[in-house]
Amino acid sequence: MQIQFPDYTVLSKIGCGSQHQVYLAKEKSSSKSFAIKIEKNPQLGQLENEIKVLQKLKGIEGIPKIKQIGVAQENKCYFVLPLLHSNLLELVKGRKVSQSAIMRIGLRVIEILEQVHKKNILHLDIKPENIMISQAFEKESDIEKDGFIQLIDFGLSQLYEENSEGLQDVFIGSLNFASRSSHDGSPLGYKDDLESLLYVLFYLKDLTLPWSHQQYYTFSVQDFELIKQSKLTFFKTLILQCKSFNHFSVFMSYINQLHYNQIPDYSYIREVFKHMIQASNNSIIQFKLDQQQSLCTPTQSYLEDSEIQKITNCDNFEEILLEHNNNGSEKTIILVSNLVGKYNTKQIKSIKDIKY
Incomplete structure (x- = not known):
């Protein structure tokens, strides 16, 4: 009907x-x-x-x-x-988006999340499909326009209440972009939205994530656990795919040290993103921040094509291989492991959706 x-x-x-x-x-x-x-x-x-x-x-x-x-x-x-124009998934599939533009999008989402979190609301489903642009994207300066970036789909959102046990022991979010805490049932808080945004920005750069493959597999608890372990490895190694992202480890480290009930320092995060935008526009930048200075020394090395990086202290993954895609224009991380399946984010919203 x-x-x-x-x-x-x-x-x-x-x-x-x-x-x-x-x-x-x-x-x-x-x-x-x-x-x-x-x-x-x-x-x-x-x-x-x-x-x-x-x-x-x-x-x-x-x-x-x-x-x-x-x-x-x-x-x-x-x-x-x-009626909005398109989401970020549609945007990056239709055109090449510069690293500077990706960082500017990230900065704008941070500014929106700051206001959302001030209302004690957690989004809990940050992913490319839920970040939209209000009009056609013609030039990078469009991102700075009022209302150009829009955050949508608050269906899974929750009100954060201190000392509440309602946001733990449950998986909330979309599997590719959910935080590590959502995977292991830890209490959820403001930092989890930031972690999901981190995954989104890496996805926008490469159109894939280390735990996403082109093949489709049946959902299982084993696959669910493998994706969780891949995310843990991602944070442990801080392996980045592009030199202009070399200060991204600062944002990653900051997320890592936040407690679930801690309100993030958005002023600091904005400064980190502004430096990353500069780093995207300039090949070399002196990264000087007074606050959180201990986090501001990138330690990762960069892998060349077909170079294998051994990962230590990781039970699930033994090595990572970077190689060109078929068109030779982008690099892809391949996790050499038993299996990490690709999950369509529209098909799983809760641990209840995973087939045993």
Whole structure:
């Protein structure tokens, strides 16, 4: 049955998640286009949670503003949002994005997350599909425009409450981009959004992550554990794929030392990103930060093509090989291990979705 809304004409389906669908619709009174998000089954609760979160975040630049809330046929809850241009996954697949632009996107998301976290709200599902641009990306300076970067999909978001045990012993997020704490059931906090953003930025650079392969495997607890171990290895070794990312280890180290209930120092993080933007534009930069000076000495070495780097103190992975992709333009990390499967982030939202 064709979905219908009183004030809108549905034009097409433009997206979906595990518990919702998104439609392109035209407002009957103005002929303007909007996005309508509606739950797949009535009273699932995720959409109601997102509405409450978005209402608390009203007025924050970079957070879409709800235009209308309603109930459609079959008692399905929906809400109307501004129509945005595309998400970061679509952006990087359609064009080459410079490392400087990636860092600028990261800085803008940090600024949005700072305001979200001030409301004691954790996003908990940061991934390329949930970071959007509001208009066509023509030049790098576009990123600086007000509202150009938008953070969406707060369906899994939670209110952080100190001393609460509600955000532990549960996997929350999308498997490729979820934090290590989400994997092992540790308490979740502000740092977990930052860690997910870290994975997003590395993905934007290489269109892959060390634990992502082109093949698809059936979800299993073993694969789930292997991806967790790969993320642990990623942080342990700080192996980076591009020299202009050489100060990224500073951000990684800072995330690593944060406690789950600690509010990040966003002023410091912004300075780190500004230095990384400079490093992307200039081959050499003196990295001088007064705060957290002990974190500001990159220690990683850089691997050349086809060079094998042995990883010590790692039970699951024995070596890493960097080689060119088929087109010769990008480098790919290949983890020489038994198996790390590729997970479609739309197909797993919780530990309950993993097949035993």
